[in-house]
Amino acid sequence: MKTQIVFAGVGGQGIVFASRIFSELGLKLGMDVMGSETHGMSQRGGSVVAHLKLGDFYGPIIREGTADILYSLEEMETYRVLKFLKRGGRCFVNLEDIERFDQKIFDHLQSKEILFRAFDASGEAFKIGSVKSANILLIGYSVGTGLVPFKRNDISSVLETVSRRENLEMNLKAFEDGVQQGRAERK
Amino acid sequence: MDGNKEIRVLLGNVAVARGIVESGCHVVTSYPGTPSSEIVPAVVMFKKELDLNTYVEWSTNEKVAFDNALAASLTGKRVAVAMKQVGLNVASDSLMSSAYTGVIGGLVIISCDDPGPHSSQTEQDSRFYAMFAKIPVLDPSTPQEAKKMVRDAFELSEEFQIPVLLRPTIRVSHAKQNVRLLPPQVLERPAHFKKDPDRWAATPRYRLVLHTRLNDTLERIQAKFEQDTKWNYEAISSPGAELGIITCSASFVALMDILEEFNLKKIVDVLKIGSPYPLPQNKVRDFIDRHEKTLVLEEPGAVIETQIIDKNKVLGRMSGHVPLQGELTPEVLYDILAKVLKELEIFKLNAISDPKLDQLVSALDLPVRRPTLCAGCPERAAFFAIKKAFPKAIYPSDIGCYTLGLNLKAVDTVLDMGAGITFASGFYQAYHQDGKDIPIIATMGDSTFYHSGTASLLNAVYNNARFILVILDNEITAMTGMQPTPGLGITADGSQGIKIPLEELIKGCGVKWIRTIDPYDVKGLIKILKEAREYTQKSDGGIAVIIARHPCLIQYPEICQTNRVKVEITDECNGCMYCIDFFECPALRPDEKEDVVKIDRTLCIDCGVCIHVCPRGAIVRKNEKSLEQIE
Numbered sequence: 001m002k003t004q005i006v007f008a009g010v011g012g013q014g015i016v017f018a019s020r021i022f023s024e025l026g027l028k029l030g031m032d033v034m035g036s037e038t039h040g041m042s043q044r045g046g047s048v049v050a051h052l053k054l055g056d057f058y059g060p061i062i063r064e065g066t067a068d069i070l071y072s073l074e075e076m077e078t079y080r081v082l083k084f085l086k087r088g089g090r091c092f093v094n095l096e097d098i099e100r101f102d103q104k105i106f107d108h109l110q111s112k113e114i115l116f117r118a119f120d121a122s123g124e125a126f127k128i129g130s131v132k133s134a135n136i137l138l139i140g141y142s143v144g145t146g147l148v149p150f151k152r153n154d155i156s157s158v159l160e161t162v163s164r165r166e167n168l169e170m171n172l173k174a175f176e177d178g179v180q181q182g183r184a185e186r187k
Numbered sequence: 188m189d190g191n192k193e194i195r196v197l198l199g200n201v202a203v204a205r206g207i208v209e210s211g212c213h214v215v216t217s218y219p220g221t222p223s224s225e226i227v228p229a230v231v232m233f234k235k236e237l238d239l240n241t242y243v244e245w246s247t248n249e250k251v252a253f254d255n256a257l258a259a260s261l262t263g264k265r266v267a268v269a270m271k272q273v274g275l276n277v278a279s280d281s282l283m284s285s286a287y288t289g290v291i292g293g294l295v296i297i298s299c300d301d302p303g304p305h306s307s308q309t310e311q312d313s314r315f316y317a318m319f320a321k322i323p324v325l326d327p328s329t330p331q332e333a334k335k336m337v338r339d340a341f342e343l344s345e346e347f348q349i350p351v352l353l354r355p356t357i358r359v360s361h362a363k364q365n366v367r368l369l370p371p372q373v374l375e376r377p378a379h380f381k382k383d384p385d386r387w388a389a390t391p392r393y394r395l396v397l398h399t400r401l402n403d404t405l406e407r408i409q410a411k412f413e414q415d416t417k418w419n420y421e422a423i424s425s426p427g428a429e430l431g432i433i434t435c436s437a438s439f440v441a442l443m444d445i446l447e448e449f450n451l452k453k454i455v456d457v458l459k460i461g462s463p464y465p466l467p468q469n470k471v472r473d474f475i476d477r478h479e480k481t482l483v484l485e486e487p488g489a490v491i492e493t494q495i496i497d498k499n500k501v502l503g504r505m506s507g508h509v510p511l512q513g514e515l516t517p518e519v520l521y522d523i524l525a526k527v528l529k530e531l532e533i534f535k536l537n538a539i540s541d542p543k544l545d546q547l548v549s550a551l552d553l554p555v556r557r558p559t560l561c562a563g564c565p566e567r568a569a570f571f572a573i574k575k576a577f578p579k580a581i582y583p584s585d586i587g588c589y590t591l592g593l594n595l596k597a598v599d600t601v602l603d604m605g606a607g608i609t610f611a612s613g614f615y616q617a618y619h620q621d622g623k624d625i626p627i628i629a630t631m632g633d634s635t636f637y638h639s640g641t642a643s644l645l646n647a648v649y650n651n652a653r654f655i656l657v658i659l660d661n662e663i664t665a666m667t668g669m670q671p672t673p674g675l676g677i678t679a680d681g682s683q684g685i686k687i688p689l690e691e692l693i694k695g696c697g698v699k700w701i702r703t704i705d706p707y708d709v710k711g712l713i714k715i716l717k718e719a720r721e722y723t724q725k726s727d728g729g730i731a732v733i734i735a736r737h738p739c740l741i742q743y744p745e746i747c748q749t750n751r752v753k754v755e756i757t758d759e760c761n762g763c764m765y766c767i768d769f770f771e772c773p774a775l776r777p778d779e780k781e782d783v784v785k786i787d788r789t790l791c792i793d794c795g796v797c798i799h800v801c802p803r804g805a806i807v808r809k810n811e812k813s814l815e816q817i818e
Contacts (some may be wrong), residue, residue, distance in 0.1 A: 010556065023196040023363060033196050033365045034329070036358065038305070046558040058447070059329070059440030060362035063517035065539050066448070076556070079548045083541060105547050112541075131789060 001031070001149060002055035004062045008081040009073035011048055014135035017162075018071060019050035021139065024158045025150065026054040036060040047077055069148055071138055073121070079105065088113045092142045094121040094134055115147055117185075124177065133174035140175040144182020152179055197366045199359040202330035203269075203297060204229030206337025208239065211372035213264035213292070216244045216252035217679075218638065219667035220271030221306035222360040223299035227269060228668075231680045237371055245670050245679040248604070248638040249274035253281040253296070257350075260290040261387065262378035265341055269297040272313045273603065277639070279316065282350070286320040287397040288386055289348040289404075292376060293341035300356045302487040302514040308586075308603060310512060312488030317352045317464045321401055323408050324352040324464045325418065328439045330364040336418070336461070343411075347404050356486065358437035358514075409465040418461025419470055428456045429533055431478035433471065433491060435460040438484045441517045445524065454534055460485075466494040475500055482508065482527050486515045502527060560591050562774040563747065563792035565737030566659045569706035570597035571770055571800065573628050573657065576716035580626035583610035587632035588666045589659050594771050598630070605639030607631040611654040612647035619653075626720055627654035633689060634664035634672045641696055648697035648730055653723040655716065656732045659706075660689060661739035669742045689734055698732050706735040709799040740792060752795025752808055759805035760784055770800045 005022060009015045016037055026033040035052040051062040064083045072078035073094045082105070085091060091109065095101060095118035109116050119141045121134035136159070142148045143155060156175055163171045197205060204226050207215060217227045227243060234241045242259075246252035249270045256268040270278065275298040282296070298313035317324035325340050327333035333355050340351040385393050412419060422443065432455055434442055439459050446452050458474045460466070463485070475481045475495070483492045483503035492503040502508040509515075509523055518540075525536035560567045570592040573582070584590060584598040585607035592598040600610050611629035618625055631640055636658055644656070664670040671677040676686025693701055700722045702715050712735065719731035738746050762782040766775050774791035775784050797806045 020196075023365075027194065027196055027365055033363070035196075035363045037198070037361050037363065047556050058443035059358075059437065059517075060364065061358060061437075061441055061517050063441075063445070063448075063521065063539075065541060076553055079551055079553055082548065083544055102547070102551060105544070105551075108544055108547055 002057070003053070003069065003149065004067045005052045005054075005069045005071065006062055006067045006081055006084045007050040007052070007071050008077040009048055009135075010077060011046060013048070013073040014132060015048045015050050015073065018135040018139060019052050020162055021136075021155065021158055022052050022054065024162050025154055028154065028158060031055055032057070034060040047080065049077075049081060069142070071135075071142070073134055073138065075100065082109070085109075085112075085114055090114070090142070090147050091116045092138055093118050094138050096120045096123055117142070117145060117147070119178075119181065121178070124181065125174065128170075128174060128177055130170045130174060133170060136171050136174040137178040137181075140178020141182040142178075144179040144184075144186070146182075146186055193368045194365050195368060196363050197330055198225055198229075199330040199333055199355055199362045199364075200225035200299075201229040202334040202364070202366050203337055203353070203355065203360075205233060205366065205368060206334035207267045207295075208233040208237065208241065209334070209369050209371050210293075210338045210341045211265055211374035212241065212267050212295075212341070213374070213376060214242045214244075214256055214259040214266040215269070216246050216256045216266070217269040218246055218249045218252050218274055219664055219670045220274050221667055222301055222357040223269050223271045223274070223297065224667040224670070225360075226297060227670075227679055234680065239371065243679040247673060249277040250281055253278040253285075257281065257285055257290065257294060259378075260292040260294040262292070262380045263376045264292040264378065265374060265376065266292060267295045267297060267337075270299075271307065272298050272300045272311055273307055273309060274298070275313055275316055276311075277604070279320075282316060282322075283320045285350050286322045287394060287401055288389065289397075289401075290344060290350055291348065291381075293344035294350040295337060295340040295344060295353055296350055297353045297355070299360045300354060300487060302356055305357055308601070310487040312486075312490060313352065313354045314463050314490040315488055317354070318490060318494075321405055322350050322352055323347075323405075323412075323462060324354050326354050326435045326461055326463050327359050328436055328459075328461075329359060330362055331366050332461070333359055334366055339417075343408070347408055349401075349404055349408070354436070356437050362437075405465055409467065412462045412465060412467040413469050415462065415467070418459075419467050420459055421456060421474070422459045423452050423455065423457040425453050425456060428454060429479040430455045430527065430531060431458065431474055431481040432456070432484060433458045433460060433474065433481060434484040435463055435491065436485065438486055438515045438520065441515070441520050442484060442524070445517060445521055449536065451534070454528075460491055463490050464494070466491060468494070468496070471495060472497070480527070480531055482523070484509065484515060484520065484523070487512075557594065558591060559594055559771055559773055560588060561740060562772050562790040563740050563794040563796070564588070565661060565706045565735065565740075566592065567595065567770065567772065568709055568737075568794070568796045569630070569657060569659055569712065569735040570595045571796070572706065572709045572712040572716065573597050573630070574769070575709075576713045577626045577628055577720070580628045581614050583607050583614065583627065583629045585631045585635045587635055587659075587664075588661075589630055589632055592630060595769065604635055605643050607635070608640055608643035608647060608656060611656065612643070612650065612652035615647075615652040615654050616650070624724065628716070629654055629656045631656065631658055632665075633658060633660040633662065633674050634670070636689065636692075637673050637687075641692060644693065644698065644730070645696040652730060653728065654730060655719045655723060656730060658689060658693075658732065658734045660734050660736040661742075662736070663739045663742045665739045665742065669739070693732050693734075698730055700729065700731040701734070702732075703734040703736055705737050707737055707794060707796055709796060747792045747794075751793035752798070753793050754786065754791075754795055754798055754806055755809045756784055756786060757805050757807055759803045760801070761803065761805075763802070765802050766797060766800045766806065770797060772797060
């Protein structure tokens, strides 16, 4: 399996941590892992993008039009990175209200057979009392929908190894909550 | 201690650090700078994990780091010095000379390039420094390769007694990859400096001898690179291919992914160069001879291409096939390849972009999310006070978080580390010559001042310049990831060093007027700024220095817990957006529906500074209607 994932958001939303979850997942599954992060200026509120490749690749940077999955934690940033998705890719966006998403772009994504899913990860994070968990909720949601090739148990066991002790319980809760929300949409 | 070949996903810089540790390196020095900053903290991490005796130092600047490392090498120890590419400019004096004197223990210089540039003032190519200084350079493509090359660089350095440059680009430094860890080599190297003044204190006459030796050494290194197949090899070799591509660093792996994806491996040959200087000329010539045309893909400079003697069949930057600036992203590489394959009538690669999507997205006219100072950042408070006190001054500034004072229009110039002060004195002298007296307010961070402020300041004092210098002292090197400064007195591995207060240093530079204030006290700072200006205008006055001291909120979040000033916005807000435009705190957000400004409580840290900002006094201390507005 070769999988390319793009993560987008702004500084402080846990983009690097989200990417780390999948790199540790790759390691656990015995796959080659490569990726790329933005550092420096971006920590001061700028756009943050991370690339992750699982499987047999030479380099860490994802070329436009080739990503299998996009996770975006911020609406505006989503538009900037949509170009990375391949035809038929999967797009998971932290979005309070899908009606707010640009209709023309939505239609264009449909024409490229991109599966677009909006999920109010921030709202959900607020509900469970952990505003910083939107990243994990969105990942959980994607797993719940069954549209990504990752197993729920694999990710929760990765969460156990990568989470700080004080965050572990909340991270697992956020992940499970996301999974349930994703599943609910399957029916 | 782990000797069990554990695999971890490491950032390129952490892989380099691991390579340093595995090579048994004794001394590591550095000055932080993106994209190199994570190397030293990772060395400290491995040092602690493996209980090693490595000496690790955050030096005050890159030249200082270089010299300290070089001296340790003269005692026989293995040493590494790390910096960003423009840091090598600062260390270049030492670099040039050390190529002549050579080294004893292995000296590996790590200079991280930044094509793009993502976080630098230039797109310079450190490999040109290797060529300029006449030292060999290794050029890794991935974190895995970088780690291996560190080890080889030490061996090469010791075999030929020459400094060796390792040149990762940002796409290696900030890439991550699964890397196999090896146990660290243990090298017993008790310090022993063998005196040899003809070499270590060579006069010009002996320098000629050393230069002759250096040229001979380079020739032998080149011969070694000709034989080498580990770093210089044909990654793709298919009979009858008309197009050859010579490539290196991150371009190599990005290209290989494209060739694989589009099934082009049977159509082109690829020569991977891991030692771009001195170039293995025979290997390169033979490769070029065997192909109709050869494309050279490297970044950011044309180091390989420059060295190719016969460029008749070569396509690259000099032939106009490769852009002269900017990063060779996979998209750019694809376009270059498509153009060349088409030109040579070898293959037609279709355009891969999605112009319709680009068009739809650009129609949204998305706001540029420019980086900004954090909510509650003391530097914002200082800039606001400076602008209030002197709205029309010249504002020379410098490199650090506070470069973002640009957004507040309180920064006019940013050249390089230290130029905040030299520009202030230069501007002063230029106007003074014409008999004009204008306010000049220079800003510089504490770490930058320790890096290169003192020589500039004492020059300005000595030559009787007059300006105000505001040192934005947040007690840390914030932008590059919270490295300690001499003002803090904590060293790279967390142990206690000697604290050197800014006040003493500035006094030592001959400054007679020094005030320290917390910039959260905006009124107080404005008052002091005006006094400072008076001092600069007095006949027996001089340069006035204000230390605006408040700890960085990211590094010292506990500070936010004390002296909280909860603010609220009253109905007086008429949506004039003055606070958004001139204060730009991320916690103040325009509310489009109601056409007023609102406070984002998730970002606000209750610093209370914005109370001073609103011209209508609509931002007030919560439950307190008294208006505390600056007249």
